[in-house]
Amino acid sequence: MIKFEMLDDGDEWNRVVRASPYGTVFHTFEWMDVLEQQYKVQKIPLGIFENGDLIGVFPAFLQRKGIFNILVSPLHEAATPYAGPVVGNNKLSDVIRAFDIYSECADYYDITFSPGYVYDDNVLENLDFQERYTYILNLDQSIDIIWKNLNKKCRNAIRKAKKSDVTIVEGNSQRDLEDFWEMIEVTFQKWDTESPISVDYTRAVYDAFSQNEQFKMIFAERDGERIGGAIFLCFADKIYYWQGASYPDYYRYAPNNLIQWHIIQWAVQNGFRIYDMLGANIPSIAKFKSSFGGDLVSYSYLYKSHSSLADAGRGAYVWWRKNVKRDLYR
Incomplete structure (x- = not known):
């Protein structure tokens, strides 16, 4: 039988995350x-136990959120794409059923x-239920093969840069982060x-992950000026493209393509x-990401309201994020 218990041991928590193929940097303590x-x-921080074993x-x-208590995994407004359970796939359905019962303390999850x-x-x-998408590139191959699998226009953009x-x-500094x-x-x-996230939040992520070399900040420069930049997060054998930006006046030099390569x-x-x-859920951004030869991979988003009022509240909130806030991370 699946049970949830609070697990405040960060080392033990991260050990479980690191050992799992489903663990990501966004699951870490x-x-x-x-x-x-x-x-x-x-x-x-819920530990998942079965017969006393973690x-x-x-x-x-x-x-x-307003009058509602909501239970979320992940926290969406924090540019955190994934969370949910880190558990063997054969136990996932049982964990979802158990969490459905656990979540009755909230109006929505x-x-x-x-x-x-x-x-x-x-x-x-x-x-x-909804399906969402991302591009995942297999790095366990030679760099020559990866280069050949790039879209032709992408290769030309890298050459142009x-x-x-x-x-x-x-x-590697706070000053670089300001840039x-x-x-x-x-x-x-x-x-x-x-931006849906703040500079203070970005600084906090930098402070938490840069010392362990899990926070990687890359800039493209031309004539001594920084014209594009990106932040990548590293965890176990995975790397994540967390944030990217560039100055419109320099788009013609393809700085973002060179940074990715x-x-x-x-x-x-x-x-x-x-x-x-x-x-890969916003067409214009997905087109750029697809040019690097990764596979289009789906991931799942589940949600449930425990009352009709909570369901109406969720609908209003989703409309607001899409039409008023114009959330680019949905």
């Missing part, structure tokens, strides 16, 4: 701590799983919206096996 501190929500972990957050899970369709009978004397430099944030603000001005080369050289580009 440090990520939960950052979200709790920055967003003033209550983290709920078989997985489940990061969740309890937050207040949702879960966004990491890619790769498959579960019993019977689990979905009383739940709402090099011929235009665009170079790559790494950032990147200036690019973020300009990028979102282009979209006529604001640089991180792919670096990741292969350093033994990473999986590059998750985090999202």
